[in-house]
Amino acid sequence: MAALAPAHAQETNGTPAAQDNGEIVVTARFRTESLTDVPIAITALKGDTLAAQNLNTLQDIAQTVPTLDFRAGSSNKDRSTFIRGIGTITTSPGVEPSVATVIDGVVLARPGQSTLDLLDIERVEILRGPQGTLFGKNASAGVINIVSKEPARQLGFNAQLGIYEGGEYRVRLGASGPIGDDWGFAVTGLLGGFKGNVRNVTTGDWVNGYDRQGGRAKLVYRPADNLKFTLAGDYVFTYENVPTGVFVSTSRVAYPSGTVTPNADLAAILAASGIVPGANNTRVAPSFDADVRDKNYGGSFTAEIGIGDHTLTSITAYRGWKNRQHQDWDSVGPLTAATARGEDIGKVDSDQFSQELRLTSPKGKLIDYVVGLYYFHTVARERYQRGVTRLVAGTPVFDLGVANYRTDLDNYSVFGEANINFTPRFRAILGGRLIHDDLAYEHARVATTATGVAGIRPSYSSSGDTNRTDFSLRAGLQYDLSDRLNLYATYSRGYKGPAYNVFFNMQAFDVNPLAPETSNSFEAGLKGSSGNGAVTYSLAAYLTKFQGFQANFQDTYLGTLVTRLINAGDVSSRGVEGDITLRPVQNLRLSGAFAYNDAHIDQFLCPASAGGACANVDGQPLPFAPKWKFHVDGSYRVPVTDTLGIDLQSDFSWKDDTQYSITQTPDTVQPAYGIWNASIGLVSDAGKGWEIRALIKNIANQHYSPAIGYGAVAGVSRFVPRDNSRYVGINANLNF
Template identity: 40%
Template sequence: MTTTYKLALTLSTTMVMALIAGPVHAQEAPTETDAPFASTDIIVTAQKRAQNLQDVPVAISVVSGDMLERSNVNSAEQLFQRVPTLTFRKGNTNKDSALSIRGVGTISFSSGVEPSVSTVIDGVVYARTGQQTSDFLDVERIEVLRGPQGSLFGKNASAGVINIITREPENELGGYIDASWYEGNEYRIRGSIGGPLGDGVSASLTGFWSQFDGNGRNLFNGNKVNGYEHWGVRGKLIAEPTDTVKITLIADYSKNSDNGFADSIGTVFPSAFNNAVLIPSLAPLTLDGKNKDIDNDLDPYTKDKNSGLSGQIDVDLGAATLTSITAYRHWYNFQVRDGDFRSDSPTNVNTGTAAGDFLLHDLGDLKFDQFTQELRIASANPQFLEYVAGLYYYHTKEVDYFNRVVTTCTASTLPTVGGLTPCAPGSSTYVTNRGDADFTTKLTSYSAFGQLTANFTDALRGIAGLRYTEDKVAFDFARISTSTAAFPGVNPAFSASGSVKDNGWSGNAGLQYDVSDDVMAYGMYTRGYKGPALNVFFNMLARDTGGIAPEKADAYEVGLKTRLFDRRLTLNIAAFYAKYDNYQANFLDLVAGQVVTRLTNAGEVSTRGIEVDFNAAITDDLSLSGGFNYTDAHINKFICPAGAAITCADAINGKPLPFAPKYKGTVTMDWRLPLNIDGFNVDLNSSLVYQSKTNFDINQNPNAFQNAYAIWDAGIKVSTDDNKYSLSFIVKNLTNKQFVIQRIPNGTSFMRQITPRDAERYFGVTARMNF
């Protein structure tokens, strides 16, 4: 029995004993300071103003920063473990990652398209999913708004919003430092200090460093893969020169260096080429669904740098608050990748059975800049007509360079064996072709928005919102090639420039009724809009210059928000249906036999389901929280792109959207154990996440899926009564359940897969000091 397993068994045994002891403790009358998990109101800013979660007619999941820290959830790619309706698609690099809500999200390698799920941090929209894949830093809470948010958040929120709010400086000087170690040589150090700098001025400075060797290995050179080294810093300054003016300045910088995520080959399908060439080449690997290793002559590597400045000014006008948010952000991404997935290619003359035996290496970088300006006014509450209105400007510029090198063996003097002519330096002729592309994409957007809430009675309210958006996407593209014909993964030379313009309306309308002081019902219609796009990518051709039409959604939602049993139980239920027209999605295509992706208007898709969120203070020392959702997200009518090289069958219609499990649920328990140790507290936390079978491929490849799985985590925290010092122990994935978060078909040849950090059991410890 391993040490980790013994620790896991100890934790689970302790949990059972605590549950047995629980009723005795529940009968005690705890004081306020001894009630760490008593029911409290949750304040959110989902409608651009501070409101109680139970008063907002929107389906929202809220995850506190404390819960993220207890669960070792450190980035957006792990957040799906705490929000049932959220899924994360991990790409080979951060720029190719994507988030989905209720089964809907944009997956694309194009620089001319925006995400369907908007990420907002401290009021600033992050225009690309890859910008926010760094570690969470000093998070107060995360609000996940489910479904289109067309009125207040705009066009790149057609599936939902992840609204991240970081902590503000305290009124007194203080801070913390903590350090963590996890099995597998994973380390984390975080620290923060903040407080008043003078009359009406406070500030905080927060930083982190984290490192992980990786959960796989490149057998070619013995190097670890799927690891990282991240560090970053954020400073926040708040000045209140008068009682009516508040100024918030934020600056941040982070740097990520990742040796992955690597494409590990799982399943290889029988064929003449695979049997004769590929499978013998991959002999060092164990080719199955659990494989995390690679055998590449080029280690995967990704580097990201993110930085930004923002300034927010809030002016209290008495009857309303005027807010201005000005922000600039910069993102740099660099990546290298082995695209042939072997260390010995090419090994044979590229003909006959060995056709497709080539070396393929990729290198690329991007520089992305964005500027945003929001000006809005929000009425003071309460009054008959409450409103939020504003103007928004958004400009982005992305400059990309991408290089693909393909080497083949065209002739050899070595004797043919079994229908294959082997190649070796000195005896063979090698030909190297390369394609290089430089492209720039600019997006400019203007919008005006407003939302009214009419309080018809103390119990009945009507909500109506509207947003008008104008978009322009422009590009310059030039690809040069050493070949006049297409070769694997590279189209011939091509250059073009152009732009597309469009505009659209989005908005919402609904009713909200207070059945009682603790029960609120609502019904809402929302019109979603996602602007036009261009398929600007390495293999761009003339057919891609015409633009991708805007994506539009009609969404309906009814919900019930309740506080029961003297408000110790919060139980929220939502039922939804949404239909998306001109859905912007990726389709697998071929260029000279090599699989590439192509952005297209995929047609019509829809999603429907039921969601439940709950938070129960069983006692003042014991709480349960979590959620469950049933989601049926599927393709209604798929439109095959013109000239598709891969068969586009009607069989896609009616099939599920990728990254949309039908069932998903989470439950988390926090318990202050009744041990009565003088001067110390002992807290137990445990969580269970379940996800049903998930498909990863819109083309419905029968092997591109992950079976249903559940993950169980548990931890114990020992802290002093004053919470100055604490020591926490955590076991992730107690049952050692293996799973993947991506399976990618490489044509009909084999399946690649990406295995996350949490797909194995590991133990960790964190020491923390608050001051």
């Protein structure tokens, strides 16, 4: 294990993530470097190849990357990503994610912002382990670094069309090229939709679908070789009608006793609607279709100025996020004495501003470095309304709760990371970030109930603020055994700042701030390739221990499920990762990647407000942390003419049993499953090139769920993925 923790360069469909003279290149350390030179565990994926395989979001990508996982939800507000089994599950605006998402150098404030469409990107880099030294404080588990495309050197146009079984389509049009000698531009527009693969038997509509429109534009000005100015902007609007009540079971199974508690009322309601709960149920019966509207947008100005042989980079950015939700709280239609009927209306308005200034030295001297200053400000305003109707002595009684709350965060930091080159082959790595956070919140709830009813607590208001100064750290050694073989070992300290559990049903014991989440991580890595690139490989081992882990804890209030954010205690993640890519003959490429990850709870701290009603979960797995996961793929180009070929591609992903709840309930476990996909494409290299590709997803028709949880009122429900069942489609890509 003395030589493990790779820069893992995953490729898809025979095309590397990014290339420069045959080398895969990344910008994981704010400079363009060969992936084999970077002492960080990285997965790099090419944007065009992801689009060709209908992988357009982080949820899609998570299936193909063994160390990445994704939690589905009823809207972007409820979704999040995990790296090596570590992530943040919460809807509170007073907490940041453990996995940071960065778009062209701009960190996104909320987990929900990171689930946007991957529109017109050059590549996605997934950096594993604490990355707070260079990428900011909310990167205690890792970073997803999204890099958009630069303007092309020659004027060109691109048209992509995808049509898929089940009423799904995707149209993308783009143009890119120079404007005179000093200017360049790139602009892309997107239109897509999916009618859904779940049936609402009450309304008769297909749901679990989406409509999406958006665009991205970039303008680059290069008045001199050492000057570059970039103005970039993007906007994506998404409408979704994802249901929350796709029931797996009307009973619940307790942990650790295994006691089964049935709900006869829910069972009767579903039976009357003709719904049979089960692991592949795709029918729901809410009173109305869910309606979620999401706007994700922003702009940035980047200046890169050469000062001698150094580069000064300034990134000034603003991002906005607006989320509107209208959902059926109880997930069923009828009002009965045992089951109340509820309606939720939510609104999120989030704005952020950031300014980064950094200085990058040239490579090749005794010390090369990146140093910088960073400022980040975000304001999140939310309004959540819940109306609940109950039958009391046969008479309907209506109660309403409305909460308005907001959080304000200011983050200041100074950072740097350096290589100390003892020899051309042997170097030390040393970096750190000094961080100061100011966090404040306000909360006010008005309710018509004085004692509380199912799903609504009484009127309540509070406010508070906290601040913290802390640090991230990275240190290590790196040795190049040869030009094509790299060995390194590192230690990192991760940090995620204090938090508040601010949400609709906030209570008096939520006013105390959560302590920061910190981690200590040890990695060692080996990666290399043959001289002609016929074989590339990497192997990794890591051990990360987290203190003050910020996690959601499930509780009940008047028979209703309530979740709240707590410092859950100590957890750890340890494992081995590896990958290999083979090109044994011309036009044939085979690759595979695997991850063994033991992410579990070391010591769970039961919150005092639970009254000691916590089961002992020490030693149990963390949510969304399968122990084993692997992905294999292969492609072969059959030449037809000098410029025309037939491209054959297939891939298979396998995922171990996965627990989706920190409370370890047996009925929230997704059994192991595998997904097999394939495609065949006709590819032309003549002119600027074109491609027509037919694909088939989930060939074996393997049903699964990316998230299983308890319903708000009763039962166990699941979210249904796009590829829950086999489907086919065609992608066309034309460059001219």
